[in-house]
Amino acid sequence: MKVRVDVDACVGAGQCVLAAPDVFDQRDEDGMVVLLVEDPPAELEAATEHAALLCPALAIVVEK
Amino acid sequence: MSETTIGVTSFPTTRDSSCPFDPPAEYAELRAQEGTASLACPVGVNARVVSRYADVRAVLSDPNLSSHAAPSTHVVADGQLDRPVAPGSLLHMDGPDHARLRRLLTPEFTVKRIQAMRPYIQGLVDDHVDALLARTGPVDLVQDFALPIPSLVICELLGVDYGDRDRFQEQTAVLIGTNSDPEALQRANAEVVGFMTQLVLAKMAAPGDDLLGRLIVRARENGQELSVEELVTLGITLLIAGHETTANMIGLSTLALLRQPDQLAALRADPGLAGTAVDEMLRYLSIVHFGVLRQATGGVTIGDETIKAGEWLVAALSAGNRDESVFPDPDRIDLRRGATAHLAFGYGIHQCLGQQLARVELQEVFARLHQRIPTLRLAVPFEEVEFKDHALVYGVRALPVTWDVEDDR
Ligand code: HEM
Numbered sequence: 001m002k003v004r005v006d007v008d009a010c011v012g013a014g015q016c017v018l019a020a021p022d023v024f025d026q027r028d029e030d031g032m033v034v035l036l037v038e039d040p041p042a043e044l045e046a047a048t049e050h051a052a053l054l055c056p057a058l059a060i061v062v063e064k
Numbered sequence: 065m066s067e068t069t070i071g072v073t074s075f076p077t078t079r080d081s082s083c084p085f086d087p088p089a090e091y092a093e094l095r096a097q098e099g100t101a102s103l104a105c106p107v108g109v110n111a112r113v114v115s116r117y118a119d120v121r122a123v124l125s126d127p128n129l130s131s132h133a134a135p136s137t138h139v140v141a142d143g144q145l146d147r148p149v150a151p152g153s154l155l156h157m158d159g160p161d162h163a164r165l166r167r168l169l170t171p172e173f174t175v176k177r178i179q180a181m182r183p184y185i186q187g188l189v190d191d192h193v194d195a196l197l198a199r200t201g202p203v204d205l206v207q208d209f210a211l212p213i214p215s216l217v218i219c220e221l222l223g224v225d226y227g228d229r230d231r232f233q234e235q236t237a238v239l240i241g242t243n244s245d246p247e248a249l250q251r252a253n254a255e256v257v258g259f260m261t262q263l264v265l266a267k268m269a270a271p272g273d274d275l276l277g278r279l280i281v282r283a284r285e286n287g288q289e290l291s292v293e294e295l296v297t298l299g300i301t302l303l304i305a306g307h308e309t310t311a312n313m314i315g316l317s318t319l320a321l322l323r324q325p326d327q328l329a330a331l332r333a334d335p336g337l338a339g340t341a342v343d344e345m346l347r348y349l350s351i352v353h354f355g356v357l358r359q360a361t362g363g364v365t366i367g368d369e370t371i372k373a374g375e376w377l378v379a380a381l382s383a384g385n386r387d388e389s390v391f392p393d394p395d396r397i398d399l400r401r402g403a404t405a406h407l408a409f410g411y412g413i414h415q416c417l418g419q420q421l422a423r424v425e426l427q428e429v430f431a432r433l434h435q436r437i438p439t440l441r442l443a444v445p446f447e448e449v450e451f452k453d454h455a456l457v458y459g460v461r462a463l464p465v466t467w468d469v470e471d472d473r
């Protein structure tokens with residue numbers, strides 16, 4: 001699985017951090033998304049997909 | 065394009081008489097039919113009502129929509145649809161202006177920052193439970209629990225001095241209360257604006273380590289200094305958006321849970337359930353119950369319909385949250401549902417900025433109130449509880465509750 005985030009689209013709602021804290025974080029200075037791992041291991045795939053589904057700004061793209 | 069009016073000539077505002085927690089029955093019909101319906105709104109225009117979950121999300125992430133009359137001006141009979149957007153009014157701004165301001169505020173609402181407030185919020189909830197237990201019922205849970213907790217959280221967030229918190233709380237209670245007469249309301253409004261202006265001026269002169277102080281410094285450093293007017297508007301936006309909503313959620317969800325003893329028992333037995341329980345109750349109750357209003361600024365596509373520039377559109381959050389294709393058996397409370405993808409906080413670029421804070425407040429209430437007062441119950445017959453049918457944020461006017469004295473712990 002490959003993950004990309006679009007920081008310009010992000011609105012800092014933090015949904016991704018709640019859903020997959022091992023994959024996403026928020027920058028302290030502006031609250032925008034930080035991708036912690038670009039290719040999450042199998043056990044984090046479901047949470048990563050859920051984060052992409054939750055993101056209100058469509059800022060997370062997941063490729064299988 | 066379908067011009068359906070499903071037996072109602074105006075926007076559905078009456079709830080299903082069989083259950084005060086359910087959205088108007090018309091929404092289920094709306095979801096089932098082809099296309100969207102055009103409904104006459106009390107404000108005097110027709111709006112397309114979007115009621116299916118997928119359509120609500122699609123519409124609210126469309127860039128060709130303006131929020132200038134958000135959130136729910138459509139149901140306000142003397143509402144102004146063309147009021148100019150006040151500087152600093154985040155809810156009403158569009159495009160790059162909105163993004164710039166939202167980005168200045170976002171660091172204050174990150175998951176991490178809000179988690180750091182959890183111990184404070186825990187203490188606050190415990191103090192208010194202590195105060196309830198120091199009395200004998202019945203008490204009004206709205207007045208003595210649901211309203212003060214979010215109010216004090218906002219004080220903490222904004223950096224209101226401890227000595228001023230009582231006064232601030234009294235004024236905002238009038239502002240948000242539903243029993244206030246128009247004159248008292250006007251007076252409280254003027255006082256809150258005055259209070260916020262003083263607060264902003266003080267923080268501008270000596271920015272402290274609180275939301276307003278940090279915001280002022282951050283904006284200066286980014287070369288986007290905010291004016292007094294913008295900061296006051298922002299402060300009041302946070303106050304109203306964060307106080308009324310959370311307070312109504314506390315009151316209404318407590319009532320709904322008291323009506324579902326099996327679910328309540330599960331929560332009491334396992335306070336760890338509070339996390340998913342909060343999202344399920346947000347979904348089930350959808351307290352921003354008239355949905356959010358938008359105006360198209362260009363073509364907006366919903367299924368095979370196109371909404372033209374200038375047309376009005378209502379994303380019915382409560383209808384989407386009961387969409388059976390996403391939430392099976394949607395009219396049932398299931399605290400284990402894991403309903404995190406609900407629409408109660410909206411969707412798209414305006415999705416609730418304070419949602420992590422609201423979640424933590426509600427989680428602490430859910431985990432503690434029923435644990436510590438296991439015999440908590442209504443002190444009046446259910447039929448006597450009054451609901452805020454016409455308020456923009458749904459809730460109960462008062463919630464008289466009582467408990468057994470042995471609960472004192
Ligand atoms: C249960 C509690 C809450 C609910 C149900 C709720 C609901 C909502 C909804 C539906 C919106 C979107 C409105 C639209 O799209 O037009 C919104 C926006 C907003 N909320 Fe909340 N809210 C809650 C708590 C809070 C709290 C605690 C705060 C802050 C302290 C807050 C601050 C805001 C702000 C600033 C916006 C505007 C965001 C923007 O326009 O970018 N809310 N809220």
Ligand code: SF4
Pocket residue numbers: 005009010011012013014015016017024026031032033054055056057058059060
């Ligand atoms: S969920 Fe989306 S908008 Fe929210 S912080 Fe993550 S990437 Fe940004």
